[in-house]
Amino acid sequence: EVKLQQSGDELVRPGASVKMSCKASGYTFTDYAMHWVKQSPGQGLEWIGTIIPLIDTTSYNQKFKGKATLTADKSSNTAYMELSRLTSEDSAVYYCARRGGIGTTSNWFAYWGQGTLVTVSS
Amino acid sequence: DIQMTQSPASLSASLGETVTIECRASEDIYNGLAWYQQKPGKSPQLLIYNANSLHTGVPSRFSGSGSGTQYSLKINSLQSEDVASYFCQQYYDYPWTFGGGTKLELK
Numbered sequence: 001e002v003k004l005q006q007s008g009d010e011l012v013r014p015g016a017s018v019k020m021s022c023k024a025s026g027y028t029f030t031d032y033a034m035h036w037v038k039q040s041p042g043q044g045l046e047w048i049g050t051i052i053p054l055i056d057t058t059s060y061n062q063k064f065k066g067k068a069t070l071t072a073d074k075s076s077n078t079a080y081m082e083l084s085r086l087t088s089e090d091s092a093v094y095y096c097a098r099r100g101g102i103g104t105t106s107n108w109f110a111y112w113g114q115g116t117l118v119t120v121s122s
Numbered sequence: 123d124i125q126m127t128q129s130p131a132s133l134s135a136s137l138g139e140t141v142t143i144e145c146r147a148s149e150d151i152y153n154g155l156a157w158y159q160q161k162p163g164k165s166p167q168l169l170i171y172n173a174n175s176l177h178t179g180v181p182s183r184f185s186g187s188g189s190g191t192q193y194s195l196k197i198n199s200l201q202s203e204d205v206a207s208y209f210c211q212q213y214y215d216y217p218w219t220f221g222g223g224t225k226l227e228l229k
Contacts, residue, residue: 035218044209044220044222044223045166045209045211045220045223046220047217047218047219047220059216061216061217061218062217063217095165095166097166100156100168100171105154105213106171107154107213107218108156108168108171108172108211108213109156109158109166109168109211110168110171110177111168112165112166112167113165114164114165115165
């Protein structure tokens, strides 16, 4: 069974950074890209970026370049996303989601983590 | 960016009814479309990919169709557990984008 276990909710100060994790199990971690998605009440669902763990290659939504940094640790089957210079606009639920297939065109989100709620507040 | 417009934004239907949700892309996305279901407090779950392929374990009362810029999700014989929000997503071109969602309630 494919499972993506995300780290716990975060309360962070404006201007700070936060790093969240997504531990994968039930499949070969390096076979599939991992996407990250933001969900906020005002903006709906937004794709942030994708990392291919096998070759540590990333692609980002232009909107999130400079805001999000994606990494992956193959030894622990864990993907990470760091968000920097946080503002109230970054308050949202963040999901990791595994690519649907091995092929590079299979960019639907087949399996999702449970989400990490980030609240930015002083 | 490709804009995805969903309709209706909300929908009320009775048990056993057939429901259709539409998604229109701002340009041809060549069947690069997925549908997701999200229940309150839960993460989205994949229903359909490649416009009409049913994801593993999804009940057959869900189906997808369409081509070009127009796509639809149909739910046959609505069940109580289908009360949720539904989203479309295009993955034909970067950045991948989502529709605004359709909230489905029971009448």
